[in-house]
Amino acid sequence: MKRRILITIIAVGMIATLTACAKGPCKAGHTWVEATCTEPKTCSVCGATEGEALGHDWSVNTPNFQQAKTCSRCNETQGDPLEAEFAKKGLAVETEWDKEFTFTTPCYNDKSKTTNGKYRFSNLRIAASDDALGLETAQGYEWLIFDLICRYDDENVSKYGYTGVFNAGMDYYDTYRNPDLGTMFEPGKTDLETVDRFTVNYNGEDYPECIFLWGEYTDEWNVEGTTCISQHTIYIRIPTGYDGIIVSMIANGSDVIDKINAGEMPIDCLDDKCVNFRVVPE
Numbered sequence: 001m002k003r004r005i006l007i008t009i010i011a012v013g014m015i016a017t018l019t020a021c022a023k024g025p026c027k028a029g030h031t032w033v034e035a036t037c038t039e040p041k042t043c044s045v046c047g048a049t050e051g052e053a054l055g056h057d058w059s060v061n062t063p064n065f066q067q068a069k070t071c072s073r074c075n076e077t078q079g080d081p082l083e084a085e086f087a088k089k090g091l092a093v094e095t096e097w098d099k100e101f102t103f104t105t106p107c108y109n110d111k112s113k114t115t116n117g118k119y120r121f122s123n124l125r126i127a128a129s130d131d132a133l134g135l136e137t138a139q140g141y142e143w144l145i146f147d148l149i150c151r152y153d154d155e156n157v158s159k160y161g162y163t164g165v166f167n168a169g170m171d172y173y174d175t176y177r178n179p180d181l182g183t184m185f186e187p188g189k190t191d192l193e194t195v196d197r198f199t200v201n202y203n204g205e206d207y208p209e210c211i212f213l214w215g216e217y218t219d220e221w222n223v224e225g226t227t228c229i230s231q232h233t234i235y236i237r238i239p240t241g242y243d244g245i246i247v248s249m250i251a252n253g254s255d256v257i258d259k260i261n262a263g264e265m266p267i268d269c270l271d272d273k274c275v276n277f278r279v280v281p282e
């Protein structure tokens with residue numbers, strides 16, 4: 001009897017061992033998950049590893065204005081993107097479409113008087129190509145077309161008129177590369193193939209086919225001569241999604257204009273009376 005019990009116990013013990021063997025989670029092979037930047041090749045079942053983590057692939061090794069140093073595999077970033085020149089200078093920037101702001105300029109007939117224009121940037125149109133301009137859009141670019149509209153309706157404008165503003169186009173990010181943008185443009189009269197191009201860097205890539213055009217300007221007085229509405233259309237060809245074009249407004253008669261005319265970089269002259277509108281596609 002005693003012998004029989006012993007045999008049974010051994011048999012049970014053997015079965016137990018065999019069962020543990022069959023249930024070994026990776027007996028038929030590990031379930032490998034490929035190595036990543038930070039983890040080696042790893043079994044998702046038992047956690048076994050093989051080899052080493054790949055390490056990050058810093059394809060954007062030099063940060064640009066939009067991107068910090070970035071791993072091309074996992075998109076981890078290090079540090080910050082380059083700081084825009086306008087931000088470095090601490091210059092205030094408007095971005096809101098249709099926001100009205102008052103801008104004071106001298107009157108036309110009596111420069112000692114001023115008039116307050118109510119300005120707004122408005123009517124943004126985005127065009128992947130623009131047949132009206134007679135120019136095929138280059139691959140990777142789009143046209144932004146918008147209006148700078150102003151209403152003058154105070155007492156001084158009806159008595160003395162207005163002198164309007166001086167506009168300057170600049171690149172928000174890399175202003176010293178593109179200090180003063182803009183070509184006067186008359187649809188149908190200006191040969192777009194020959195207008196000046198400028199280059200912006202977007203996501204680390206240079207786009208040399210950018211165009212900035214000061215287009216049609218109109219101003220209309222009401223019959224009584226008390227209110228004038230002016231409208232200036234601006235055309236910009238830039239990389240799709242680029243948000244770095246600035247249109248600055250400088251009061252006529254301001255010494256900012258004298259400095260620019262004397263050869264100073266516009267960004268170095270702008271004062272806190274200037275309005276800098278940053279064209280951000282909605």
Ligand SMILES: [Zn+2]
Nearest residue numbers: 026030043046
């Ligand atoms: Zn495993």
Ligand SMILES: [Zn+2]
Nearest residue numbers: 037056071074
């Ligand atoms: Zn990585």
